[in-house]
Amino acid sequence: MSYRVLSSDLAEHSGAEIRLAGWVHRRRVLARVTFLIVRDRAGLAQVVVPAGVAVSPEESVVEVTGTVVANSAAPGGFEVAYKAIEVLAEAEAPPVELFRPELEAGLPALLDHAAVSLRHPSRQAVFRAGAAAVAAFRATLDGLGFTEVFTPKIVGSATESGANVFALDYFGRPAYLAQSPQFYKQTMVGVFERVYEVGPVFRAEPHDTSRHLATYTSLDAELGFIRDHRDVMEVLTRVIRAMVEATGLSGVQVPPVFPVLHFSEALERCGADPGEPDLAPEHERALGAWALEEHGSDFVYVEGYPMAKRPFYTHPQPSDPRWSNSFDLLFRGMELVTGGQRRHRYADYVTALGRDTAGLDGYLEAFRHGMPPHGGFAIGLERFLARLTGAANVRETTLFPRDLHRLAP
Amino acid sequence: MSYRVLSSDLAEHSGAEIRLAGWVHRRRVLARVTFLIVRDRAGLAQVVVPAGVAVSPEESVVEVTGTVVANSAAPGGFEVAYKAIEVLAEAEAPPVELFRPELEAGLPALLDHAAVSLRHPSRQAVFRAGAAAVAAFRATLDGLGFTEVFTPKIVGSATESGANVFALDYFGRPAYLAQSPQFYKQTMVGVFERVYEVGPVFRAEPHDTSRHLATYTSLDAELGFIRDHRDVMEVLTRVIRAMVEATGLSGVQVPPVFPVLHFSEALERCGADPGEPDLAPEHERALGAWALEEHGSDFVYVEGYPMAKRPFYTHPQPSDPRWSNSFDLLFRGMELVTGGQRRHRYADYVTALGRDTAGLDGYLEAFRHGMPPHGGFAIGLERFLARLTGAANVRETTLFPRDLHRLAP
Incomplete structure (x- = not known):
């Protein structure tokens, strides 16, 4: 033959x-x-x-x-x-015409017939870019001495955030799908110093929007022995640069160093009330425009978000504990990645959590027995792809999306 | 500084x-x-x-x-x-003594205090070997033109096998955790020809043994345009050789080509009744001993398992459809990997499933609209590590195991 x-x-x-x-x-x-x-x-x-x-x-x-x-x-x-x-x-006539240069079906039809519509060269290209981006994420972190970990997706308590968890019947007991590997990746810093995980996370999001999914692929990294969140941002910048390059998409302005604004500066630059607890979408757009104009960058970091708006494990800004050592990375004026330095002293967790530590014993044990200053970030793969490719809906960059209404195919 | x-x-x-x-x-x-x-x-x-x-x-x-x-x-x-x-x-005294060359705690204590016990160099080494093995799995398949995919872990119906599924409340509707990416990886052969996925699978195993877990990491691969299952075995052999080498474990006999026995030959060689539907553990051990003695191999393939014992998507052996084009890979006389050729003609699925196609529409659509001959395999990461390192219990090669009784840490 x-x-x-x-x-x-x-x-x-x-x-x-x-x-x-x-x-x-x-x-x-x-x-x-x-x-x-x-x-x-x-x-x-x-x-x-x-x-x-x-x-x-x-x-x-x-x-x-x-x-x-x-x-x-x-x-x-x-x-x-x-x-x-x-x-x-021998095939039956396909439900969408694949030979045309552009798929002419609407999103619901594309998703209903994913088994066929994903064969279109334009759809294949999105997911090949995604696979290349994930490979670049891993290769960058492997080169920096990170270890890949696989942590549980079924957890015994809904402690990371009480809301929006999926409950399941675990041999007759209640259990929950993990909303993120946050607690486990921090714990693993105590073992390997630098870890990453690529895996599904689960959010029972009751929102029917173009950007909410019930489950997505999270690219998580966490590293120890940092000075502060700036060390985390340096790693993230390398990762993002490698991921963007791997996608082969042109026209993305991705300088070696991304501009950084403190949250309070960001509010001021946008002319917002200095007491605002968060950035509004129009503020983020304005910051994106500023970064492109002044720094030739599609990316801009905002650091120092108010502690009140960040989870309990967030490390405060030492010089002013109203602010945090956390950050968002904006891409073209929209949030792309969240990260920051975490608390690492056991006593700080005890203070932050008070008596509310049910289900956190395994996590707190890491801090009780010595954890270095550390921090990390999480990149949503489907969101990253949607933002980079300019897709209007994150469902376009998910092979088989799951949302409030969709459980199939 | x-x-x-x-x-x-x-x-x-x-x-x-x-x-x-x-x-x-x-x-x-x-x-x-x-x-x-x-x-x-x-x-x-x-x-x-x-x-x-x-x-x-x-x-x-x-x-x-x-x-x-x-x-x-x-x-x-x-x-x-x-x-x-x-x-x-500053740390409190750890619950297990990490400075000793060997951990002296029992398995329950090691698992209860995973946040600390995993820090022991001997425990770290297991999971570093695992990370290296997964990297080798990906690198081998990347080199063969495979594309990495991420498929849903929440599914609308418990169709792959009715038993042992975890049910969850999905916005008020029933849904299930995926027992494997089998249907999705086959569907993706129709898109990318060659795909792999590394991710969690979920089995509500009511068995309390040293080898059952409620969730584990599955390394799945599937490839199209094969002649038969032998092409799948050739890819698997390459993958296994690379994974073993990556772990750095010595003493594993891993020749370039693994010996192959047909199921009927295997029974005969063990002196078993030729009508036996499966291999007993003692038969598998005997085959392992034969492979090592005659072929200097810790690995041996058994192909052609009876169709009656294999799932509906299994391709029959064309020369005798009582047998299948499926295989097990045994390592030192114990099953390590299962794989095979799948059916690819739509009419064959219609015949195999009869009217029982509820929840399979999205899967069957791939076959209705043209699928090549294809097959694949799945490697359980934790089991692979347990077998390779000689661990008595698969919980020793899982960072945070989940079983009938364990949901924490």
């Missing part, structure tokens, strides 16, 4: 008889010839089939044997002159 | 003043000197402290400033002569 060649490699086999395998992306039956476009994992290839030879309908899976010939009009400059076609699976 | 140097890098800084940061692994107070062993993410280093200087108790987090000096009696041949110690966090 002749050797399988991918569509991208035809040029290397000019003149040879090869085997092409893939899906019937498109067939154009003319009077004297049929043009068959085969789609494989590397792209598209044109096969020239004599009139009278039956070609299976779109999305059928075929193996074509033929000779590679140069043709400047074909994609990639080469095409395959038909010798034989074997049909591996 | 002087530069932080890891314990493993002292030799490169001989004579220099450096900063060492880590945990007080052990302090030995003698009459004229105190030996302080500092543990950081790279290992252990000895610090020589003059008598009279207070040293914090074990597990406290410290930064030591001092000069690197050669001492053939010190670990690595170098030690640090004390200049100053800063205590970053």
